[in-house]
Amino acid sequence: MNVKTFCRQGLLGRLLVTMAVGSLALSAMAAGTIQFAEKYEASEPGGDRCSVPVPAAGSPVKSISFKSGEYNCKNDQYRYFRFDDVPSPTFVVMTSDKQCDDNEWKMGVLTIKHPTSTSWKAIQDIRGTAMGGIVTPGIVKQEDNGKGGTDKGTLSCLEIYAPDP
Template sequence: MSYHGCKNDVYSFFTLDNVASAVRIAFGSEKDCRVTGPGYTGDWYYMVKTYIQPTNTSLISLPGVVASAIPGQLLKPGLMFVEGKNKNNKPVEGKLSCLYIWPGTPAS
């Protein structure tokens, strides 16, 4: 995983600009969030997926919108919540340590 200038444990919001359809994005509390689902060992992770080509959003709050979403919930036009977990209801605000993006294909 390469470093792209984001500081650890600072960010709580994100926005999408011209993102292709079927892209999955994971946000995690630990430095590596490539492993999601039952195998994730950190405090929390959340995954979203785009479904419109292109997807553009205003600011989206991780602790306010994403952390309370249920699978399949539409967060914004073009963006759906896929899955997530938060062990022991750990705080999300300002605790983002990982962002991982999987390019998708329209059939995925």
């Protein structure tokens, strides 16, 4: 092997390693979003809307009270949700209680496809799904305390448990 071939192979090897490590770092940072909408009519979301970023893998639990207005989300406003490029497995808990505890309705879903992107779904559809059943492709129901109604746009809190790194 001559010096030129040796150098080319060395450069190519370093380039491949850099590309592999770089793509791993990007995938660890890319976390997707969960979108919420007040209405869904004529195949389009409408009314008030907001988008919540999903924390990167290995991040601590992210608790969001919509009463605080974080991410421009309004309290007791949303009836529909959609996941966009959410990593798996991410566990998401939605509740009507402003303090994120278990006093009112509380339902949790888990992403099972990596990444998970869905069409718009009614939050109420989670309630109508059997425990462990598929809410929409890529999402299964994991928790439901069975309390209260979910059809009046009473979503107040979100807890997002990012996957382990």
